[in-house]
Amino acid sequence: MAVLERAAREERGGNTRYTESFWRMRDHDTVSEDFDERLAGNAGGHFDPEFVKDAGRPYEDWPRPLRAFGFTDPELIRVWGDDAGPALRWLEGFGVRWDFLPTYFPYQSTTRIAPVGGGLALVEALAAEAERRGASIFYETAARGLVRDDEGEIVGVEAVKRGRPCRFMGRVVLASGGFEGNPEMLARYLGPKAQWTRPVAKGGYYNRGEGVAMGLAAGAAPAGEYGAFHAQPVDPRSGAIEPVVLHYGYGVLVNREGERFTDEAAGPVDAGYERVARAVLEQPQGLAWAVFDAALDDAPHWRGAGGRGPGPLGRRRVGRRWGGPPSSTRRRSRPRSAPTTPPARRTYRPSARTGRTASPRGAWRRRRATGRGRC
Ligand SMILES: Cc1cc2nc3c(=O)[nH]c(=O)nc-3n(C[C@H](O)[C@H](O)[C@H](O)COP(=O)(O)OP(=O)(O)OC[C@H]3O[C@@H](n4cnc5c(N)ncnc54)[C@H](O)[C@@H]3O)c2cc1C
DSSP states (O other), X not given: OEEEESSOGGGTTHHHHHOOOOBOBSSSSSBOTXXXXXXXXXXXXXXXXXXXXXXXXXXXXXXXXXXXXXXXXHHHHHHHHHHXXXXXXXXXXXXXXXXXXXXXXXXXXXXXXXXXXXXXXXXXXXXXXXXXXXXXXXXXXXXXXXEEOTTSOEEEEEEEETTEEEEEESXXXXXXXXXXXXXXXXXHHHOGGGGGOOOSSGGGGGOOSHHHHHHHHTTOOOOSOTTXXXXXXXOTTOOSSSXXXXXXXXXXXXXXXXXXXXXXXXXXXXXXXXXXXXXXXXXXXXXXXXXXXXXXXXXXXXXXXHTTSSSHHHHHHHTSOOOOOOHHHHTTSOOOOOOOSSOOOSOOOBOTXXXXXXXXXXXXXXXXXXXXXXX
């Protein structure tokens, strides 16, 4: 087996390398209570009720238009939910340990489990197991197109290794992430505003969408949301890994015109940050400022949710230089607890409707390849 990896060995693993890899699980074997509902609820679109009805029938009975319809297949959600526990246990077989680790959300709506060591632990465990079983990993080698025989069967991939063309013959599995590292595809699918987005972590820059393009060119039916994406609000001034800004619910968000544009705390932040991130992208230059008053210091855990960037908040609030751990460890670190200095002088009072801080000044009231490659 040959595994092609565009990145160098030390950066292998794409986004997975950089994620904490929280899984919505209630225990090691069962997904969280809201798993199906949330996935289905997040699927966009106004579907023909007849399609919805037909989707409940066995696959072989699905009408042809439904088979190629780009929606969130309920069967896929079911399989995902049913297989999450076995997948977790399978990963345990390679030495991965799981725990209910602290998250960077100041408050959350569901239960989450994560591999100890995050996504990097998954990458290291699986790469070691693949090599132990005889796989060869070709680094700095990018797949570019599928090779077909005279019958049209897919029999390999064309690739480029450090500028030299190569070919790997055998069965092919495409597993190359999305297209968040490809500005042309981002603009094609998301529109001009894609100019104001960027991958959350460096691993995303290696994902240029060739896998998606190869699949579509081979006749795969597009499914899912090509015009949307998984989004997080991040501090654009920061080069840190995942410099999330998730404490905005304790203050207000304003755009370049100083106007508010969304309800910052319509629900728990872990259930709503995508909506907010997309709302930010709709603002001029895709920017917003999170504005707080001193009562933020009274909010629990806000620093783990928003203090990752180089911005002025951390410095000013605790009266010392922002001194979080280095970025390589910061993402593995436990979120800080609420600051102890200065001592809480005010009572943190979330608003009943929004969960926002009540301001004392009332100012802010919101494949298989065979290894027969030549390279
Ligand atoms: C900072 C961060 C935090 C996240 N947190 C969570 C979380 O807590 N829970 C959760 O469920 N999800 C989370 N996600 C999302 C999750 O990490 C991704 O959905 C997941 O890692 C995607 O896995 P993948 O294997 O599809 O792609 P990736 O992990 O991105 O891997 C793609 C691989 O393909 C390689 N590649 C790309 N193109 C080519 C090519 N043409 N030829 C050869 N190789 C190629 C890349 O180099 C990379 O190694 C997070 C993402 C980020 C960035």
